[in-house]
Protein backbone atom coordinates (compact mmCIF):
# COMPACT_ATOMS: atom_id res chain seq x y z
CA UNK A 1 0.00 0.00 0.00
CA UNK A 2 1.33 3.44 -0.97
CA UNK A 3 1.80 6.42 1.28
CA UNK A 4 -1.28 8.50 1.78
CA UNK A 5 -3.65 5.63 1.08
CA UNK A 6 -7.17 6.46 2.24
CA UNK A 7 -7.20 3.49 4.62
CA UNK A 8 -4.05 4.65 6.41
CA UNK A 9 -5.40 8.20 6.62
CA UNK A 10 -8.64 6.86 8.01
CA UNK A 11 -6.70 4.88 10.61
CA UNK A 12 -4.68 7.93 11.60
CA UNK A 13 -7.87 9.94 11.94
CA UNK A 14 -9.31 7.19 14.13
CA UNK A 15 -6.24 7.14 16.33
CA UNK A 16 -6.37 10.91 16.74
CA UNK A 17 -10.03 10.71 17.60
CA UNK A 18 -9.40 7.94 20.14
CA UNK A 19 -6.56 9.86 21.77
CA UNK A 20 -8.82 12.91 21.99
CA UNK A 21 -11.41 10.74 23.70
CA UNK A 22 -8.80 9.40 26.07
CA UNK A 23 -7.78 12.93 26.99
CA UNK A 24 -11.19 13.23 28.58
CA UNK A 25 -10.67 10.19 30.78
CA UNK A 26 -7.90 9.52 33.32
CA UNK A 27 -5.59 12.54 33.43
CA UNK A 28 -2.36 11.67 31.61
CA UNK A 29 -0.41 14.09 33.81
CA UNK A 30 -1.27 11.90 36.82
CA UNK A 31 0.01 8.70 35.19
CA UNK A 32 2.96 7.19 37.06
CA UNK A 33 5.46 6.06 34.43
CA UNK A 34 8.29 4.71 36.59
CA UNK A 35 8.68 3.86 40.24
CA UNK A 36 12.06 4.26 41.95
CA UNK A 37 13.01 0.97 43.58
CA UNK A 38 10.97 -1.11 41.11
CA UNK A 39 12.63 -2.46 37.99
CA UNK A 40 9.89 -4.66 36.47
CA UNK A 41 6.85 -3.88 34.37
CA UNK A 42 3.81 -2.54 36.22
CA UNK A 43 0.94 -5.04 36.00
CA UNK A 44 -1.60 -2.20 35.72
CA UNK A 45 -1.74 1.57 35.41
CA UNK A 46 -0.89 3.69 38.45
CA UNK A 47 -1.82 7.34 38.95
CA UNK A 48 -0.88 9.86 41.62
CA UNK A 49 -1.98 13.43 42.17
CA UNK A 50 -3.90 16.06 44.05
CA UNK A 51 -7.52 17.09 44.08
CA UNK A 52 -8.12 20.66 45.24
CA UNK A 53 -10.89 20.75 47.84
CA UNK A 54 -10.83 24.49 48.57
CA UNK A 55 -9.22 26.93 46.12
CA UNK A 56 -9.05 29.97 48.42
CA UNK A 57 -7.47 28.00 51.26
CA UNK A 58 -5.25 25.96 48.95
CA UNK A 59 -6.50 22.76 50.57
CA UNK A 60 -5.45 19.73 48.52
CA UNK A 61 -5.86 16.01 49.09
CA UNK A 62 -3.37 13.53 47.67
CA UNK A 63 -4.40 10.20 46.17
CA UNK A 64 -2.57 7.25 44.69
CA UNK A 65 -4.69 5.18 42.33
CA UNK A 66 -3.85 1.59 41.36
CA UNK A 67 -5.94 0.16 38.55
CA UNK A 68 -7.12 -3.42 38.83
CA UNK A 69 -4.68 -5.95 37.39
CA UNK A 70 -7.63 -8.09 36.23
CA UNK A 71 -10.32 -6.09 34.46
CA UNK A 72 -10.25 -2.39 35.36
CA UNK A 73 -13.28 -1.71 33.15
CA UNK A 74 -15.49 -4.01 35.25
CA UNK A 75 -13.82 -4.57 38.62
CA UNK A 76 -14.96 -2.57 41.65
CA UNK A 77 -13.27 0.69 42.64
CA UNK A 78 -12.42 0.83 46.35
CA UNK A 79 -11.43 3.89 48.35
CA UNK A 80 -8.97 2.96 51.10
CA UNK A 81 -8.51 4.97 54.31
CA UNK A 82 -6.14 4.39 57.20
CA UNK A 83 -6.97 5.82 60.60
CA UNK A 84 -5.09 7.57 63.36
CA UNK A 85 -6.49 10.17 63.23
CA UNK A 86 -3.46 11.49 61.40
CA UNK A 87 -2.14 8.34 59.72
CA UNK A 88 -1.42 8.26 56.00
CA UNK A 89 -3.15 5.72 53.75
CA UNK A 90 0.31 4.81 52.44
CA UNK A 91 0.31 2.66 55.58
CA UNK A 92 -2.08 0.40 53.68
CA UNK A 93 -0.16 0.84 50.41
CA UNK A 94 3.27 -0.01 51.82
CA UNK A 95 2.50 -2.49 54.60
CA UNK A 96 -0.88 -4.07 53.92
CA UNK A 97 -2.44 -4.63 50.49
CA UNK A 98 -0.63 -2.40 48.04
CA UNK A 99 0.85 -3.64 44.74
CA UNK A 100 4.37 -3.97 46.16
CA UNK A 101 6.26 -5.65 48.95
CA UNK A 102 9.06 -3.41 50.17
CA UNK A 103 12.45 -4.92 50.88
CA UNK A 104 14.73 -2.83 53.07
CA UNK A 105 18.09 -2.00 51.53
CA UNK A 106 20.79 -0.80 53.88
CA UNK A 107 21.54 2.85 53.21
CA UNK A 108 19.52 3.07 49.99
CA UNK A 109 16.06 3.02 48.51
CA UNK A 110 14.00 -0.05 49.35
CA UNK A 111 13.65 -2.66 46.63
CA UNK A 112 10.08 -3.18 45.42
CA UNK A 113 8.70 -6.62 44.56
CA UNK A 114 5.24 -7.33 43.20
CA UNK A 115 2.79 -8.34 45.94
CA UNK A 116 0.89 -11.45 44.84
CA UNK A 117 -1.81 -10.66 47.43
CA UNK A 118 -2.34 -7.04 46.39
CA UNK A 119 -5.95 -5.91 46.51
CA UNK A 120 -5.35 -4.60 42.99
CA UNK A 121 -5.57 -8.25 41.86
CA UNK A 122 -9.37 -7.94 41.97
CA UNK A 123 -10.17 -4.22 42.30
CA UNK A 124 -8.94 -0.74 41.53
CA UNK A 125 -7.86 0.98 44.73
CA UNK A 126 -7.71 4.70 45.57
CA UNK A 127 -5.38 5.36 48.52
CA UNK A 128 -6.41 8.75 49.94
CA UNK A 129 -4.45 10.85 52.45
CA UNK A 130 -7.15 12.45 54.57
CA UNK A 131 -7.79 14.94 56.18
CA UNK A 132 -5.56 17.77 54.87
CA UNK A 133 -2.35 17.75 56.92
CA UNK A 134 -2.00 13.96 56.76
CA UNK A 135 0.57 12.22 54.55
CA UNK A 136 1.04 14.27 51.36
CA UNK A 137 -2.23 16.18 51.79
CA UNK A 138 -1.89 19.76 52.95
CA UNK A 139 -3.41 23.20 53.14
CA UNK A 140 -1.86 26.62 52.62
CA UNK A 141 -4.15 27.87 55.40
CA UNK A 142 -3.11 26.12 58.60
CA UNK A 143 -6.47 26.76 60.29
CA UNK A 144 -7.61 23.79 58.16
CA UNK A 145 -5.51 21.53 60.38
CA UNK A 146 -8.03 22.01 63.18
CA UNK A 147 -10.63 19.51 62.06
CA UNK A 148 -12.87 16.61 63.02
CA UNK A 149 -15.02 13.71 61.80
CA UNK A 150 -17.69 15.76 60.04
CA UNK A 151 -15.36 18.13 58.21
CA UNK A 152 -13.11 15.25 57.19
CA UNK A 153 -16.08 13.43 55.73
CA UNK A 154 -17.34 16.48 53.82
CA UNK A 155 -13.87 17.02 52.32
CA UNK A 156 -13.53 13.37 51.35
CA UNK A 157 -16.93 13.54 49.68
CA UNK A 158 -15.87 16.59 47.65
CA UNK A 159 -12.72 14.64 46.80
CA UNK A 160 -14.74 11.68 45.49
CA UNK A 161 -17.02 13.82 43.31
CA UNK A 162 -14.03 15.61 41.80
CA UNK A 163 -12.02 12.42 41.45
CA UNK A 164 -14.77 10.69 39.47
CA UNK A 165 -15.00 13.79 37.25
CA UNK A 166 -11.31 13.26 36.48
CA UNK A 167 -11.79 9.51 35.95
CA UNK A 168 -15.31 9.28 34.46
CA UNK A 169 -14.62 5.86 32.92
CA UNK A 170 -14.86 4.39 36.44
CA UNK A 171 -18.24 5.93 37.31
CA UNK A 172 -20.22 2.85 36.35
CA UNK A 173 -17.99 0.40 38.26
CA UNK A 174 -19.30 -0.80 41.62
CA UNK A 175 -17.85 1.52 44.25
CA UNK A 176 -16.90 0.58 47.84
CA UNK A 177 -15.34 2.46 50.77
CA UNK A 178 -12.93 0.62 53.07
CA UNK A 179 -10.70 1.38 56.02
CA UNK A 180 -9.30 0.35 59.32
CA UNK A 181 -8.89 1.46 62.92
CA UNK A 182 -10.00 5.11 63.25
CA UNK A 183 -11.35 4.77 59.71
CA UNK A 184 -14.09 2.90 61.58
CA UNK A 185 -15.32 6.51 61.89
CA UNK A 186 -14.17 7.81 58.49
CA UNK A 187 -15.87 5.04 56.50
CA UNK A 188 -19.48 5.23 57.79
CA UNK A 189 -19.50 9.05 57.99
CA UNK A 190 -18.24 9.31 54.40
CA UNK A 191 -20.62 6.57 53.24
CA UNK A 192 -23.47 8.56 54.75
CA UNK A 193 -22.40 11.75 52.93
CA UNK A 194 -22.11 9.81 49.67
CA UNK A 195 -25.63 8.44 50.12
CA UNK A 196 -26.98 11.90 50.95
CA UNK A 197 -25.21 13.28 47.88
CA UNK A 198 -26.90 10.65 45.72
CA UNK A 199 -30.29 11.48 47.29
CA UNK A 200 -29.72 15.19 46.62
CA UNK A 201 -28.84 14.45 43.00
CA UNK A 202 -25.28 15.78 43.40
CA UNK A 203 -23.36 14.96 40.22
CA UNK A 204 -21.63 12.75 39.40
CA UNK A 205 -23.81 9.94 40.77
CA UNK A 206 -21.61 7.23 42.27
CA UNK A 207 -22.47 3.55 41.89
CA UNK A 208 -22.05 3.05 45.65
CA UNK A 209 -22.51 -0.57 46.73
CA UNK A 210 -21.09 -1.03 50.21
CA UNK A 211 -18.26 -0.70 52.68
CA UNK A 212 -15.68 -2.59 54.74
CA UNK A 213 -14.34 -1.72 58.19
CA UNK A 214 -11.41 -3.54 59.81
CA UNK A 215 -10.80 -3.41 63.58
CA UNK A 216 -12.71 -0.14 63.48
CA UNK A 217 -13.39 2.37 66.21
CA UNK A 218 -17.20 2.47 66.44
CA UNK A 219 -18.77 3.27 69.75
CA UNK A 220 -17.32 4.53 73.04
CA UNK A 221 -19.24 2.05 75.16
CA UNK A 222 -18.85 -1.11 73.05
CA UNK A 223 -15.17 -0.44 72.28
CA UNK A 224 -14.46 0.58 75.88
CA UNK A 225 -16.03 -2.59 77.22
CA UNK A 226 -14.20 -4.87 74.79
CA UNK A 227 -10.83 -5.30 76.51
CA UNK A 228 -11.81 -7.15 79.68
CA UNK A 229 -13.66 -10.04 77.96
CA UNK A 230 -10.88 -10.15 75.33
CA UNK A 231 -8.16 -10.40 77.97
CA UNK A 232 -10.07 -13.12 79.77
CA UNK A 233 -10.90 -15.12 76.66
CA UNK A 234 -7.28 -14.97 75.52
CA UNK A 235 -6.00 -16.21 78.86
CA UNK A 236 -4.31 -12.95 79.78
CA UNK A 237 -6.08 -12.45 83.12
CA UNK A 238 -7.15 -14.95 85.76
CA UNK A 239 -10.68 -16.23 86.32
CA UNK A 240 -10.57 -14.65 89.76
CA UNK A 241 -9.66 -11.20 88.46
CA UNK A 242 -12.29 -11.55 85.71
CA UNK A 243 -14.97 -12.27 88.32
CA UNK A 244 -13.74 -9.47 90.58
CA UNK A 245 -13.59 -6.84 87.85
CA UNK A 246 -17.08 -7.85 86.66
CA UNK A 247 -18.43 -7.56 90.20
CA UNK A 248 -16.72 -4.23 90.87
CA UNK A 249 -17.62 -2.60 87.55
CA UNK A 250 -21.01 -4.27 86.86
CA UNK A 251 -20.25 -4.53 83.17
CA UNK A 252 -19.18 -0.89 82.77
CA UNK A 253 -15.46 -0.94 82.07
CA UNK A 254 -15.34 2.06 79.78
CA UNK A 255 -16.15 4.63 82.43
CA UNK A 256 -15.37 3.31 85.93
CA UNK A 257 -17.78 4.63 88.55
CA UNK A 258 -16.12 3.42 91.74
CA UNK A 259 -12.62 3.19 93.21
CA UNK A 260 -12.86 -0.58 93.46
CA UNK A 261 -13.71 -0.80 89.75
CA UNK A 262 -10.77 1.49 88.90
CA UNK A 263 -8.36 -0.54 90.98
CA UNK A 264 -9.48 -3.85 89.42
CA UNK A 265 -9.10 -2.32 85.94
CA UNK A 266 -5.60 -1.21 86.93
CA UNK A 267 -4.81 -4.84 87.72
CA UNK A 268 -6.08 -5.90 84.29
CA UNK A 269 -3.86 -3.23 82.74
CA UNK A 270 -0.87 -4.46 84.68
CA UNK A 271 -1.34 -7.96 83.30
CA UNK A 272 -1.56 -6.91 79.65
CA UNK A 273 0.82 -3.94 79.80
CA UNK A 274 3.92 -5.49 78.25
CA UNK A 275 2.08 -7.07 75.31
CA UNK A 276 2.21 -5.91 71.73
CA UNK A 277 -1.11 -4.08 71.51
CA UNK A 278 -1.49 -4.72 67.76
CA UNK A 279 -1.05 -8.45 67.97
CA UNK A 280 -0.71 -10.15 71.31
CA UNK A 281 1.15 -13.05 69.63
CA UNK A 282 3.91 -10.85 68.24
CA UNK A 283 6.86 -9.92 70.44
CA UNK A 284 7.21 -6.39 71.72
CA UNK A 285 10.17 -4.77 70.02
CA UNK A 286 12.64 -2.48 71.67
CA UNK A 287 14.95 0.20 70.41
CA UNK A 288 18.00 -1.35 68.73
CA UNK A 289 20.47 1.21 70.12
CA UNK A 290 19.20 0.71 73.65
CA UNK A 291 19.57 -3.03 73.18
CA UNK A 292 23.13 -2.64 71.92
CA UNK A 293 24.05 -0.43 74.86
CA UNK A 294 22.72 -3.08 77.21
CA UNK A 295 24.33 -5.81 75.17
CA UNK A 296 27.81 -4.49 75.80
CA UNK A 297 27.30 -4.40 79.56
CA UNK A 298 25.44 -7.56 80.38
CA UNK A 299 24.96 -10.94 78.82
CA UNK A 300 21.34 -11.14 77.82
CA UNK A 301 19.41 -14.39 77.90
CA UNK A 302 19.08 -15.77 74.38
CA UNK A 303 15.30 -15.31 74.31
CA UNK A 304 15.90 -11.59 74.82
CA UNK A 305 18.47 -11.46 72.04
CA UNK A 306 15.92 -12.99 69.71
CA UNK A 307 13.53 -10.09 70.24
CA UNK A 308 12.45 -8.67 66.93
CA UNK A 309 13.76 -11.59 64.91
CA UNK A 310 11.28 -13.40 62.73
CA UNK A 311 11.46 -16.08 60.09
CA UNK A 312 9.15 -14.28 57.70
CA UNK A 313 10.84 -13.13 54.48
CA UNK A 314 9.27 -9.69 54.74
CA UNK A 315 8.32 -9.36 58.39
CA UNK A 316 5.43 -7.34 59.72
CA UNK A 317 6.54 -4.09 61.20
CA UNK A 318 8.46 -4.05 64.41
CA UNK A 319 6.11 -2.07 66.57
CA UNK A 320 7.75 -1.00 69.73
CA UNK A 321 5.38 1.40 71.33
CA UNK A 322 3.26 -0.08 74.05
CA UNK A 323 -0.43 -0.04 74.66
CA UNK A 324 -1.62 3.52 74.83
CA UNK A 325 -4.95 3.61 73.02
CA UNK A 326 -7.83 3.14 73.25
CA UNK A 327 -7.86 1.77 76.82
CA UNK A 328 -5.98 4.69 78.33
CA UNK A 329 -7.32 7.26 75.92
CA UNK A 330 -10.56 5.80 74.54
CA UNK A 331 -12.16 7.51 71.59
CA UNK A 332 -14.75 9.81 73.13
CA UNK A 333 -16.54 12.89 71.92
CA UNK A 334 -14.04 15.73 71.78
CA UNK A 335 -10.34 15.94 70.95
CA UNK A 336 -8.81 12.64 69.87
CA UNK A 337 -5.06 12.75 70.43
CA UNK A 338 -3.00 11.68 67.42
CA UNK A 339 -0.35 9.02 68.02
CA UNK A 340 2.55 11.50 68.32
CA UNK A 341 0.44 13.66 70.66
CA UNK A 342 -0.25 10.61 72.84
CA UNK A 343 3.48 9.91 72.92
CA UNK A 344 4.31 13.45 74.08
CA UNK A 345 5.51 14.84 70.79
CA UNK A 346 7.68 11.89 69.85
CA UNK A 347 7.10 10.55 66.38
CA UNK A 348 5.64 7.06 66.34
CA UNK A 349 8.68 4.96 67.13
CA UNK A 350 8.19 2.04 64.74
CA UNK A 351 11.64 0.98 63.62
CA UNK A 352 10.41 -0.67 60.47
CA UNK A 353 8.40 2.34 59.34
CA UNK A 354 11.80 3.35 58.02
CA UNK A 355 10.97 1.62 54.73
CA UNK A 356 7.99 3.91 54.17
CA UNK A 357 9.84 6.94 55.57
CA UNK A 358 12.87 6.52 53.34
CA UNK A 359 10.86 5.71 50.22
CA UNK A 360 8.18 8.40 50.53
CA UNK A 361 10.64 11.11 51.52
CA UNK A 362 12.95 10.38 48.62
CA UNK A 363 12.81 13.27 46.12
CA UNK A 364 12.78 11.03 43.06
CA UNK A 365 9.90 8.96 44.49
CA UNK A 366 7.89 12.06 45.32
CA UNK A 367 8.44 13.39 41.81
CA UNK A 368 7.54 10.03 40.26
CA UNK A 369 4.21 9.80 42.09
CA UNK A 370 3.48 13.55 41.73
CA UNK A 371 3.58 14.41 45.43
CA UNK A 372 4.68 17.98 46.20
CA UNK A 373 8.12 18.35 47.68
CA UNK A 374 8.91 18.82 51.29
CA UNK A 375 8.72 22.65 51.36
CA UNK A 376 5.09 22.48 50.15
CA UNK A 377 3.60 19.26 51.56
CA UNK A 378 6.04 18.74 54.43
CA UNK A 379 7.95 15.63 55.46
CA UNK A 380 5.89 12.49 54.89
CA UNK A 381 5.11 10.82 58.21
CA UNK A 382 3.24 7.61 58.85
CA UNK A 383 1.20 9.40 61.53
CA UNK A 384 1.32 13.15 62.00
CA UNK A 385 0.61 15.52 64.85
CA UNK A 386 0.13 18.43 62.42
CA UNK A 387 -3.63 18.15 62.86
CA UNK A 388 -5.86 18.78 65.86
CA UNK A 389 -8.73 16.36 65.56
CA UNK A 390 -12.15 16.34 67.19
CA UNK A 391 -14.41 13.27 67.33
CA UNK A 392 -17.70 15.03 66.69
CA UNK A 393 -19.86 12.39 64.99
CA UNK A 394 -20.65 10.34 68.12
CA UNK A 395 -21.38 6.62 67.91
CA UNK A 396 -21.18 5.00 64.47
CA UNK A 397 -24.01 2.58 65.19
CA UNK A 398 -26.70 4.99 63.96
CA UNK A 399 -24.71 5.38 60.71
CA UNK A 400 -24.42 1.61 60.23
CA UNK A 401 -28.18 1.26 60.79
CA UNK A 402 -29.00 3.90 58.24
CA UNK A 403 -26.57 2.58 55.63
CA UNK A 404 -27.45 -1.11 55.92
CA UNK A 405 -31.19 -0.37 55.91
CA UNK A 406 -30.64 1.37 52.60
CA UNK A 407 -29.33 -1.86 51.10
CA UNK A 408 -25.62 -1.12 51.26
CA UNK A 409 -23.53 -4.20 51.97
CA UNK A 410 -21.29 -4.00 55.03
CA UNK A 411 -18.37 -6.19 56.08
CA UNK A 412 -17.12 -5.65 59.62
CA UNK A 413 -13.90 -7.62 59.94
CA UNK A 414 -11.55 -8.12 62.89
CA UNK A 415 -8.08 -9.55 63.34
CA UNK A 416 -8.87 -11.61 66.44
CA UNK A 417 -5.50 -11.05 68.16
CA UNK A 418 -5.67 -7.26 68.06
CA UNK A 419 -5.89 -5.66 71.51
CA UNK A 420 -6.11 -2.09 70.17
CA UNK A 421 -9.70 -2.43 68.89
CA UNK A 422 -10.50 -5.99 70.01
CA UNK A 423 -12.93 -8.16 68.06
CA UNK A 424 -15.09 -8.53 71.19
CA UNK A 425 -16.29 -4.94 70.73
CA UNK A 426 -17.12 -5.32 67.02
CA UNK A 427 -18.82 -8.65 67.68
CA UNK A 428 -20.95 -7.06 70.41
CA UNK A 429 -22.03 -3.96 68.50
CA UNK A 430 -22.90 -5.84 65.31
CA UNK A 431 -25.05 -8.18 67.40
CA UNK A 432 -26.62 -5.20 69.20
CA UNK A 433 -28.06 -3.89 65.91
CA UNK A 434 -30.90 -6.36 66.47
CA UNK A 435 -30.78 -7.82 62.95
CA UNK A 436 -31.87 -11.40 62.41
CA UNK A 437 -29.04 -13.91 62.03
CA UNK A 438 -29.21 -15.31 58.48
CA UNK A 439 -25.82 -17.09 58.41
CA UNK A 440 -25.15 -18.55 61.83
CA UNK A 441 -21.65 -18.38 63.36
CA UNK A 442 -19.43 -20.71 61.36
CA UNK A 443 -15.81 -21.07 60.32
CA UNK A 444 -14.73 -19.67 56.95
CA UNK A 445 -11.83 -21.08 55.01
CA UNK A 446 -8.89 -19.98 52.93
CA UNK A 447 -6.62 -22.46 51.21
CA UNK A 448 -8.70 -25.28 52.78
CA UNK A 449 -7.78 -24.09 56.28
CA UNK A 450 -10.07 -22.42 58.79
CA UNK A 451 -9.15 -18.74 58.51
CA UNK A 452 -11.58 -17.37 61.08
CA UNK A 453 -15.29 -17.17 61.90
CA UNK A 454 -18.23 -15.30 60.52
CA UNK A 455 -21.80 -14.42 61.38
CA UNK A 456 -24.16 -13.01 58.78
CA UNK A 457 -27.11 -10.76 59.59
CA UNK A 458 -30.05 -9.61 57.53
CA UNK A 459 -29.62 -6.36 55.59
CA UNK A 460 -26.31 -7.65 54.27
CA UNK A 461 -24.36 -6.99 57.46
CA UNK A 462 -21.50 -9.47 57.96
CA UNK A 463 -19.20 -9.84 60.94
CA UNK A 464 -15.96 -11.72 60.28
CA UNK A 465 -12.87 -12.62 62.28
CA UNK A 466 -9.45 -13.44 60.88
CA UNK A 467 -7.80 -16.03 63.07
CA UNK A 468 -4.38 -15.03 64.36
CA UNK A 469 -4.35 -11.62 62.69
CA UNK A 470 -3.53 -8.38 64.46
CA UNK A 471 -4.81 -4.81 64.06
CA UNK A 472 -3.88 -4.38 60.40
CA UNK A 473 -5.31 -7.63 59.00
CA UNK A 474 -3.75 -7.74 55.49
CA UNK A 475 -0.32 -7.08 57.00
CA UNK A 476 -0.55 -10.25 59.08
CA UNK A 477 -2.67 -12.48 56.84
CA UNK A 478 -2.31 -11.21 53.26
CA UNK A 479 -3.59 -14.34 51.51
CA UNK A 480 -6.61 -14.77 53.76
CA UNK A 481 -7.33 -11.04 53.49
CA UNK A 482 -7.34 -11.13 49.69
CA UNK A 483 -9.67 -14.14 49.85
CA UNK A 484 -12.38 -12.58 52.01
CA UNK A 485 -11.97 -9.24 50.22
CA UNK A 486 -12.51 -10.81 46.77
CA UNK A 487 -15.50 -12.83 47.92
CA UNK A 488 -17.14 -9.86 49.60
CA UNK A 489 -16.68 -7.58 46.59
CA UNK A 490 -18.07 -10.27 44.30
CA UNK A 491 -21.15 -10.64 46.54
CA UNK A 492 -20.28 -14.27 47.27
CA UNK A 493 -20.59 -15.92 50.68
CA UNK A 494 -17.25 -15.72 52.50
Ligand SMILES: *[C@@H]1O[C@H](CO)[C@@H](O)[C@H](O)[C@H]1NC(C)=O
Pocket residue numbers: 057141142143
Ligand atom coordinates in the same frame (compact mmCIF):
# COMPACT_ATOMS: atom_id res chain seq x y z
C1 LIG B 1 -7.49 31.05 56.84
O1 LIG B 1 -8.82 30.64 56.98
C2 LIG B 1 -9.53 31.32 57.99
C3 LIG B 1 -10.88 30.63 58.16
O2 LIG B 1 -11.56 30.56 56.92
C4 LIG B 1 -9.63 32.79 57.60
O3 LIG B 1 -10.33 33.49 58.62
C5 LIG B 1 -8.24 33.37 57.42
O4 LIG B 1 -8.32 34.69 56.94
C6 LIG B 1 -7.44 32.52 56.44
N1 LIG B 1 -6.06 32.97 56.45
C7 LIG B 1 -5.41 33.31 55.33
C8 LIG B 1 -4.00 33.72 55.49
O5 LIG B 1 -5.95 33.31 54.25
Ligand SMILES: *[C@@H]1O[C@H](CO)[C@@H](O)[C@H](O)[C@H]1NC(C)=O
Pocket residue numbers: 196401402405406
Ligand atom coordinates in the same frame (compact mmCIF):
# COMPACT_ATOMS: atom_id res chain seq x y z
C1 LIG C 1 -30.93 7.75 56.68
O1 LIG C 1 -30.62 9.13 56.74
C2 LIG C 1 -31.30 9.93 55.78
C3 LIG C 1 -30.74 11.33 55.82
O2 LIG C 1 -30.75 11.84 57.12
C4 LIG C 1 -32.79 9.87 56.06
O3 LIG C 1 -33.47 10.65 55.11
C5 LIG C 1 -33.23 8.43 55.96
O4 LIG C 1 -34.58 8.33 56.31
C6 LIG C 1 -32.41 7.53 56.88
N1 LIG C 1 -32.76 6.15 56.56
C7 LIG C 1 -32.94 5.23 57.48
C8 LIG C 1 -33.32 3.88 56.95
O5 LIG C 1 -32.77 5.43 58.66
Ligand SMILES: *[C@@H]1O[C@H](CO)[C@@H](O)[C@H](O)[C@H]1NC(C)=O
Pocket residue numbers: 406407408409458459460491
Ligand atom coordinates in the same frame (compact mmCIF):
# COMPACT_ATOMS: atom_id res chain seq x y z
C1 LIG D 1 -27.93 -7.90 49.74
O1 LIG D 1 -27.08 -7.85 48.63
C2 LIG D 1 -27.54 -8.57 47.53
C3 LIG D 1 -26.43 -8.66 46.50
O2 LIG D 1 -25.79 -7.46 46.34
C4 LIG D 1 -28.79 -7.89 47.03
O3 LIG D 1 -29.27 -8.56 45.89
C5 LIG D 1 -29.82 -7.91 48.13
O4 LIG D 1 -30.97 -7.20 47.73
C6 LIG D 1 -29.28 -7.31 49.41
N1 LIG D 1 -30.19 -7.58 50.48
C7 LIG D 1 -30.71 -6.62 51.24
C8 LIG D 1 -31.63 -7.07 52.31
O5 LIG D 1 -30.44 -5.44 51.07
